[in-house]
Amino acid sequence: MAPSDGQREVFPTRLEMRRVDPARNMKRFYLMQVQPDLFGGTSLVREWGRIGRRGRVLVEHHPDEGQAVSALLRRARAKGRRGYVD
Numbered sequence: 724m725a726p727s728d729g730q731r732e733v734f735p736t737r738l739e740m741r742r743v744d745p746a747r748n749m750k751r752f753y754l755m756q757v758q759p760d761l762f763g764g765t766s767l768v769r770e771w772g773r774i775g776r777r778g779r780v781l782v783e784h785h786p787d788e789g790q791a792v793s794a795l796l797r798r799a800r801a802k803g804r805r806g807y808v809d
Contacts, residue, residue: 741809753807767785768780
């Protein structure tokens with residue numbers, strides 16, 4: 724099944740979240756991707772900012788994909804508590 728059918732991946736490697744509040748003129752995005760790096764490890768690439776603009780980027784290095792996915796899920800839960808939705 725495709726993710727658009729309402730079913731989420733068990734261990735996502737890419738997640739895009741948004742927070743839009745017209746009353747506060749707030750239009751934000753938060754993008755996270757798990758990618759292999761050149762040294763045999765895995766990186767969690769995080770990008771965030773205002774929708775329609777270039778965002779800030781931060782790369783976190785992890786020894787394996789499992790730890791990177793765990794970091795992605797932790798960050799997604801924290802962003803969900805702040806009002807971001809995917």
